[in-house]
Amino acid sequence: MHLYDQQHIKIYNSLSGQKEPFKSITEGYVGMYVCGPTVYSNVHLGNVRTFMSFDMVFRYLKHLGYKVRYVRNITDAGHLENDADAGEDKITKKARLEQIEPMEVVQRYTVDFHNILSIFNFLPPSIEPTATGHIIEQIELISTIIKNGFAYEVNGSVYFDVHKFNETNDYGKLSKRKLDDLIHNTRELDGQSDKKNPQDFALWKKAEPQHIMRWPSPWSDGFPGWHLECTAMSTKYLGDRFDIHGGGMDLKFPHHECEIAQNEAAKGQSPVNYWMHANMLHLNGQRMSKSTGNTVNPDELLSGDNKFFSKAYSPSVIRFFNAQSSYRSVLDLTDDGLLASEKGFHRLMDAINLLDNISSASTSTFNVSEWKQNCYDAMNDDFNSPILIAHLFDAAKYINQIKDGKASITSEDLKLLKQTMYAFTFDVLGLQNESKQESGTDKLSAAVDILIKLRQEARANKDFALSDKIRDELAEAGIQLKDGKEGTTFTTN
RNA sequence: GGCGUCAUGGCCGAGUGGCUAGGCAGAGGUCUGCAAAACCUUCUACAGCGGUUCGAAUCCGCUUGACGCCUCCA
Incomplete structure (x- = not known):
């Protein structure tokens, strides 16, 4: 008998917009994927909030006795463009100006990320895969999507054909959007001339000559599109369909919508049973x-x-x-x-x-x-x-x-x-x-106990000037005395 | 402009078609040499306007406002 047999969770599923009884695919096991950070600057506090929420989910599922495989990726590719527009992001700009290796940037901020999370007492995920460690899987995924007819190559780049996909599938079901609305509201942006339609998104981008992060592929030396890594890594470690996918609210569209599309296009099924989105800070x-x-x-x-x-x-x-x-x-x-x-x-x-x-x-x-x-x-x-x-x-x-x-x-x-x-x-x-941690040192306790005793004696002698002095000065030092029926105790902070 | 989310008492923040959220702050009390702490009591709410209902803050519509996404983003 496990706790999860007695305690039945309901999860608000962003896909349905309702709380649904949670049932894992394999009894006793839960697969959970959460979109991790892009390590190009210090971890954002809002990011921490999102991960904190899913840390709590992870902890509760574990508490109930589930064996949870929690996968949270590190995005270390695709966004570290050396040709970024000036003034967009200070740190990217700085990295570019100083000509630091992108992997140095990645390393620096991955370390920062882990440090911060450990200060906040996060449990480490079961697997923390990196995008650059899964280029081969991503290339295979692209090949499959092309083979299935949902992607096309132009000038060494590969794009996902949203319109074609929407003929047989429902693009927009997570974010409650309709392709027609998207068509009428897409802003005209430069540099998208390779795409058949503005709604299409990149699966593979050919690298410009000055682009540092690049990998060989059947289509060009380039780098994967940013939605792809999550599809590749989540399904690699959790299966083509898994229990929970989490992330920040702002990732719902287009990122998670595209993940669904990629998975359906490549594997013929929607990847996730329960989509969870944490709100903004x-x-x-x-x-x-x-x-x-x-x-x-x-x-x-x-x-x-x-x-x-x-x-x-x-x-x-x-x-x-x-x-x-x-x-x-x-x-x-x-x-x-x-x-x-x-x-x-x-x-x-x-x-x-x-x-x-x-x-x-x-x-x-x-x-x-x-x-x-x-x-x-x-x-x-x-x-x-x-x-x-x-x-x-x-x-x-x-x-x-x-x-x-x-x-x-x-x-x-x-x-x-x-x-x-x-x-x-x-x-x-x-x-x-x-x-408790702070006052846990026996020596501090012993010292304060002596002061408490001295104060008691002073009070017994009606020397309130002295007893109050002890109390007040301890308070200033961050030690608060608490007089109770059973005697005096103290707390720090 | 399109799509979506939300509007709760002094502040923060849950929840619900009829029955106390909770925290912080405030007021009174118990305790204390005086305090602090703790405990007890207490105050007050559901953006506005309509509608459904025996009954709505909770459902529906409209208005106003806030936010998110539509472009990298947790």
């Missing part, structure tokens, strides 16, 4: 944009070294903030919002830390098993982490009441409560108990 009510300066890097947010926020925020606070909203909603990153989350997060962690110190009784005044199922119900409902957190706060309240002697719990329920709290807080949400 805003900064102070507006979309992040480098050109307007309304943007902040993950490391700037973590260090507090930026012009938007009053202080530094810890990785878990940012994770908590993210989990307090639905992955399908636009999330607005603001100082007030982070401040509120930070306080709530610490309150939750303080309650969890109390779990080690509360004692059990003969009865429970709280239905722990019902509460536990409520937590599962929240996550089962399209990974509704905000509701889960609301339930975690219910438990926090209960724990505090037990500590205050206003509620009681049996030892059996205490064990269950602790297990469940830990599982959801740390395993599923991926939060980390920062205060």
